[in-house]
Amino acid sequence: MTSLFFTLFFLLRPDYVWVAVRPAPLPNRPTLLPMKRSLQLLVLSALSLSGSAGLAAPASGPAFYGDAPDANHPWAIHDRNRPQPKRVEPGTYSTAAQPGKPPSDAIVLFDGTAASLAKWESDPKPGEAATPTKWIINDGALECVPKSGYIRTKEEFGDCQLHIEWAAPKDVKGDSQGRGNSGVFLMGRAEVQVLDNYDNPTYSDGFAASVYGINPPLANALRAPGEFQVYDIVFRRPVHKDGKLVDPGYITVFCNGVLVQDATPLEGPGGHLKRSIPVEFPAKGPLKLQDHGNPVRFRNIWYRPLPPRAVEGGTEGVLTAEATAAKRSRIATDIRADAATLQSTAQMLRLAESLVYAPDPATLKRVDSLATAYATEVGALAGGALEAKKEEAKSVRRAFAYLGKSKVISADYAPRVALDRIALANNWDEVKK
Numbered sequence: 320m321t322s323l324f325f326t327l328f329f330l331l332r333p334d335y336v337w338v339a340v341r342p343a344p345l346p347n348r349p350t351l352l353p354m355k356r357s358l359q360l361l362v363l364s365a366l367s368l369s370g371s372a373g374l375a376a377p378a379s380g381p382a383f384y385g386d387a388p389d390a391n392h393p394w395a396i397h398d399r400n401r402p403q404p405k406r407v408e409p410g411t412y413s414t415a416a417q418p419g420k421p422p423s424d425a426i427v428l429f430d431g432t433a434a435s436l437a438k439w440e441s442d443p444k445p446g447e448a449a450t451p452t453k454w455i456i457n458d459g460a461l462e463c464v465p466k467s468g469y470i471r472t473k474e475e476f477g478d479c480q481l482h483i484e485w486a487a488p489k490d491v492k493g494d495s496q497g498r499g500n501s502g503v504f505l506m507g508r509a510e511v512q513v514l515d516n517y518d519n520p521t522y523s524d525g526f527a528a529s530v531y532g533i534n535p536p537l538a539n540a541l542r543a544p545g546e547f548q549v550y551d552i553v554f555r556r557p558v559h560k561d562g563k564l565v566d567p568g569y570i571t572v573f574c575n576g577v578l579v580q581d582a583t584p585l586e587g588p589g590g591h592l593k594r595s596i597p598v599e600f601p602a603k604g605p606l607k608l609q610d611h612g613n614p615v616r617f618r619n620i621w622y623r624p625l626p627p628r629a630v631e632g633g634t635e636g637v638l639t640a641e642a643t644a645a646k647r648s649r650i651a652t653d654i655r656a657d658a659a660t661l662q663s664t665a666q667m668l669r670l671a672e673s674l675v676y677a678p679d680p681a682t683l684k685r686v687d688s689l690a691t692a693y694a695t696e697v698g699a700l701a702g703g704a705l706e707a708k709k710e711e712a713k714s715v716r717r718a719f720a721y722l723g724k725s726k727v728i729s730a731d732y733a734p735r736v737a738l739d740r741i742a743l744a745n746n747w748d749e750v751k752k
């Protein structure tokens with residue numbers, strides 16, 4: 320029995336990952352990789368790598384071949400183990416006369432129906448109970464009844480993509496903050512201003528699409544009063560950890576398709592007169608619409624919840640060392656489960672791949688056993704039998720070279736040395752001229 324020559328340094332410096340090319344690649348994917356020859360390491364076209372266990376359905380084309388996972392990135396660059404994005408059917412754009420259709424995974428808050436109006440209630444003073452909203456549906460739009468008070472969603476949510484359309488009264492009255500004023504309050508706190516500023520100056524940090532009291536919009540992209548304006552908002556609430564601010568939160572706003580807030584940091588909830596200071600937000604809150612005394616109308620209100628950021632426990636993006644190690648361990652476990660559905664050489668390679676993510680003595684032992692048997696098997700072949708095995712053996716050899724660079728195996732790992740010897744004896748590395 321060959322002793323173990325594997326050395327496990329992948330958590331210290333897993334600089335390389337191997338390269339695989341699956342059978343029947345998609346026509347628009349490269350089958351040979353735009354990389355240095357030294358990194359074109361493993362071609363598994365003859366080997367089945369089907370099956371999955373917690374991993375996304377494997378895509379055709381190259382397996383992961385970019386930079387390996389590291390201390391803060393659990394995935395390799397171009398990692399084929401990384402799940403595919405979920406499918407969302409896109410909606411349609413609104414026209415002046417007709418609201419568009421939300422994307423398939425949107426949560427609708429108002430669509431012109433009485434059922435959606437029932438998703439809203441009054442915004443009572445602390446200690447008082449909410450009552451059904453007095454705002455009305457007028458020609459399919461949700462219209463503020465002046466002096467009836469703010470309204471809020473019964474549902475509470477935090478980080479989101481919010482779509483909302485509003486129209487100031489066509490009959491222009493008042494000026495500055497008194498003309499077509501309302502507001503979209505994310506989590507009931509931070510206001511994206513709603514105001515008829517089409518031809519109506521006011522203080523800039525209270526302009527339409529300002530983060531009220533914090534930041535003016537980058538542009539005035541409003542349509543004329545009476546027409547519907549479209550706000551698309553990306554809201555990230557401030558995140559505190561152990562009483563300390565770790566992420567200020569951001570608001571991005573498109574007004575009628577024009578970027579007007581570019582990930583504006585929240586210096587607090589914003590507000591009237593006073594400079595905001597950062598305060599802790601809860602995990603979720605209702606969406607509120609303001610009654611500022613003007614019969615502003617709203618339509619086509621929907622949102623899509625956003626996944627947590629890494630800073631609040633999300634598992635995508637740049638992670639802490641601890642979160643990265645935990646995720647790499649999960650990925651390795653999934654790859655090993657997938658490997659269990661495979662046989663012989665394919666299983667050996669898939670198991671070895673898992674070691675790029677996380678060490679595991681039992682896996683290492685199994686890989687060594689399979690690798691040793693493989694080298695022995697190929698070493699016993701000659702003539703046509705060896706020739707028939709040549710391409711696969713070369714692939715395995717390239718995998719070994721790759722694993723060597725990843726420090727998963729050492730330079731003098733016996734099966735690797737054996738395959739190198741066979742290659743040398745048979746001129747496999749000879750460059751054809």
Ligand code: MG
Binds near residue numbers: 501510512513609611
């Ligand atoms: Mg307002």
